Amino acid sequence: MSGQVLNGKKTRGGGVDITQVAQRAGVSPATVSRVTNGRSTVAKHLAKRVWRAIEELGYTPNPQARALVSGRSRVLGLLVSEITNPFFPELMQSFEDVAGEHDFEVMVGSTNYNRERASIFIRRLIQRRVEGVAVMTFRAESHFLDALIAEDIPLVTIDVSANAARSVVLEVDYAQGIDEAVQHLALLGHRRIGFASGPMPHLTNVRRKEAFVRAARKIGLTADKAPIFAGEHTFEGGTLAAHHFLRIEPRPTAIVCSNDMMAVGVLRVLATSGIRVPRDMSVVGFDDIHLAEFINPPLTTVRMSRQDLAQAAFNGLEKLWSEESSGSLTSIRIGTRLVVRQSTDSPKGAANGLRRNKSTRQAETQTASA
Amino acid sequence: MSGQVLNGKKTRGGGVDITQVAQRAGVSPATVSRVTNGRSTVAKHLAKRVWRAIEELGYTPNPQARALVSGRSRVLGLLVSEITNPFFPELMQSFEDVAGEHDFEVMVGSTNYNRERASIFIRRLIQRRVEGVAVMTFRAESHFLDALIAEDIPLVTIDVSANAARSVVLEVDYAQGIDEAVQHLALLGHRRIGFASGPMPHLTNVRRKEAFVRAARKIGLTADKAPIFAGEHTFEGGTLAAHHFLRIEPRPTAIVCSNDMMAVGVLRVLATSGIRVPRDMSVVGFDDIHLAEFINPPLTTVRMSRQDLAQAAFNGLEKLWSEESSGSLTSIRIGTRLVVRQSTDSPKGAANGLRRNKSTRQAETQTASA
DNA sequence: TTGTATGCGTTATCAC
DNA sequence: GTGATAACGCATACAA
Numbered sequence A, B: 001m002s003g004q005v006l007n008g009k010k011t012r013g014g015g016v017d018i019t020q021v022a023q024r025a026g027v028s029p030a031t032v033s034r035v036t037n038g039r040s041t042v043a044k045h046l047a048k049r050v051w052r053a054i055e056e057l058g059y060t061p062n063p064q065a066r067a068l069v070s071g072r073s074r075v076l077g078l079l080v081s082e083i084t085n086p087f088f089p090e091l092m093q094s095f096e097d098v099a100g101e102h103d104f105e106v107m108v109g110s111t112n113y114n115r116e117r118a119s120i121f122i123r124r125l126i127q128r129r130v131e132g133v134a135v136m137t138f139r140a141e142s143h144f145l146d147a148l149i150a151e152d153i154p155l156v157t158i159d160v161s162a163n164a165a166r167s168v169v170l171e172v173d174y175a176q177g178i179d180e181a182v183q184h185l186a187l188l189g190h191r192r193i194g195f196a197s198g199p200m201p202h203l204t205n206v207r208r209k210e211a212f213v214r215a216a217r218k219i220g221l222t223a224d225k226a227p228i229f230a231g232e233h234t235f236e237g238g239t240l241a242a243h244h245f246l247r248i249e250p251r252p253t254a255i256v257c258s259n260d261m262m263a264v265g266v267l268r269v270l271a272t273s274g275i276r277v278p279r280d281m282s283v284v285g286f287d288d289i290h291l292a293e294f295i296n297p298p299l300t301t302v303r304m305s306r307q308d309l310a311q312a313a314f315n316g317l318e319k320l321w322s323e324e325s326s327g328s329l330t331s332i333r334i335g336t337r338l339v340v341r342q343s344t345d346s347p348k349g350a351a352n353g354l355r356r357n358k359s360t361r362q363a364e365t366q367t368a369s370a
Numbered sequence C: 001t002t003g004t005a006t007g008c009g010t011t012a013t014c015a016c
Numbered sequence D: 001g002t003g004a005t006a007a008c009g010c011a012t013a014c015a016a
Helices: A018-025 A029-036 A044-057 A063-070 A087-101 A115-127 A142-150 A174-188 A203-218 A235-247 A260-272 A290-294 A306-322 A358-369 B018-025 B029-036 B044-057 B063-070 B087-101 B115-127 B142-150 B174-188 B203-218 B235-247 B260-272 B290-294 B306-322 B358-369
Strands: A004-006 A009-011 A075-080 A105-110 A133-136 A155-158 A167-172 A193-197 A228-230 A254-257 A282-287 A300-303 A330-334 A337-339 B004-006 B009-011 B075-080 B105-110 B133-136 B155-158 B167-172 B193-197 B228-230 B254-257 B282-287 B300-303 B330-334 B337-339
Touching (some): A018 A029, A018 A044, A029 A044, A063 B063, A075 A087, A075 A115, A087 A133, A087 A306, A087 B087, A087 B105, A105 A115, A105 B087, A105 B105, A142 A155, A167 A306, A174 A203, A174 A254, A174 A337, A193 A203, A193 A235, A203 A228, A228 A235, A235 A254, A235 B290, A254 A260, A260 A290, A260 B260, A290 B235, A306 A330, B018 B044, B075 B115, B087 B105, B087 B133, B105 B115, B133 B306, B155 B306, B167 B306, B174 B203, B174 B254, B174 B282, B174 B337, B193 B203, B193 B235, B193 B260, B203 B228, B228 B235, B235 B254, B235 B260, B254 B260, B260 B282, B260 B290
Parallel strands (some): A075 A105, A075 A133, A133 A155, A155 A167, A167 A330, A193 A228, A254 A282, A282 A300, B075 B105, B075 B133, B133 B155, B167 B330, B193 B228, B193 B254, B254 B282
Antiparallel strands (some): A004 A009, B004 B009, B300 B337
């Protein structure tokens, strides 16, 4: 029980400060500071004594004091869209893990597509003197960011660059994975493929859709063979999309979805409509959320790695910190790739012997072991 | 663009400090401090001048400096089990919202059932001088908390009290909601009800199970009419439970699940087995995660409110802060209640005219409007 | 390489 | 009610 109460004020971290460590180690506070900050200009035997004193006293440097004197809070901001899409909690955790490895704390906020929520959160970020913010909303809500830009806080965004000097944009290569998905379906024999798109004003959804259109064209599908339906990136949006595609004549034999939550909705509708997946209809998702692996049938989907995204976001911030005269706007590419599971197969009409062929099996196995 | 670079060190918050505000308002720094801290001992006209100066200069108090001198970091810790169960992200958001209203920041960590992860996180909490921690893991991992207890940090836990002076326990009344659920099923005519329990060593799951056993007994069900299967609190655990109950002869006409993720797994298996819900089988969940409302059929479930939990956790911490000589161990009760949706109905054999009766309809409507 | 002295921005303790 | 002044715990410029 090392917590103590001293004249009404709680003293934590064992209540021990740098001076006590210095005394115990027989050095000056400055030397202790140099040691805890990893300065290499300290004699080895002294450093050793200091570490021992730190250990014995259970000393942990006070981050508030450090922040005050250094001007660096070691706190980052992370802004996400919503908490109900599993993609974002997974992303949050990844980002916190990466940040934590570098001794940063992170303040997370979710906009829930609510302007005021976002503004309030951003005000808090500024008050807490965050050293950088990762804006992972997949939306161009740049007006929210104005306050951050005014404070000259390093910014990492997705898809669309913040119009700021100190900023990095993460360019997700949607085309790569979507291309693979469409090729995969073509190889299985599909000739009519629907695309369940996200809501259209948003750039990220435009990009995903265009990636699909191009991929469809590449395998020789005209627009009527590659119908598109735009809905919300939610379970419900997926159900609407499914109902839409079921009404089309002739009906597509496969549906590619702009995100996994939609795909889950699509699967649900197909199940209740007695349409078996993948026998009667193939379904492909996008994101590769955890749930995709556990749903039935396990979802073939395009993986956009949360780890990659989180790591890239952090790297982007690091880059902005190190740059003396920022100015050159940087972008970091994020790859996407198909993960074949069991929601895709040859359409039942196809008699080309491609059903569950060896090459797709292999891709699936690789994923499972990853 | 108010961010400035001064001899290589970034100055934020407009780069303006309390002294500048004081000068502008023609008062002393102390008075500005009193104003920003809401001390009522400041003359109204002076306070007004100070606020105006704050406004004009865009001043925001430096939290690091505040924390340093006051000994209060205004940071809380929140520990959850896993990020893949939607219950926890929803809880995180609620807790952050509540904390934010009181000008607290929160550090969130998820154990993922990994001891080392938890330890590392707790070390970070201590380093950052958190003023309190909400341990919402639904597990008795008290040995993790030892470090926190040694630092005398206020603790709020669920179900099982931390063995510490400064702690509060949130007692979830599982029986209340589970009782309602079983009564609801009995009223619909069910006489064989299975219970999909969580893994058994954990107290929370024992409590849920016992609540079910008692409720079943109350409606006259002997043990063989109320079979129990224990599995993980996951989608997969639910699929296993479903397969188990489908093999039992005579087969239960309803399944009550220990959490919603299991219920989702159960629903999936039933759908693929051609068993219609609720016509052939009724299913009840526990938690009322967001997804429960959107799945098909919408899930009848017991709601354990994240808002209630979050608010109660914060209240518990407040209580611990205010108590001079803590000692009396407090507990706060959290209610649970049934939310009737569409995954429950009379069993097909029942000819008692209770199918979708008026009273259950009404309950459903109330929920939708809440 | 090490130690001394100063200041980071705020609150708290006193006098007034 | 208000203002000077001393901490809070640490990093760092400078001196040694």
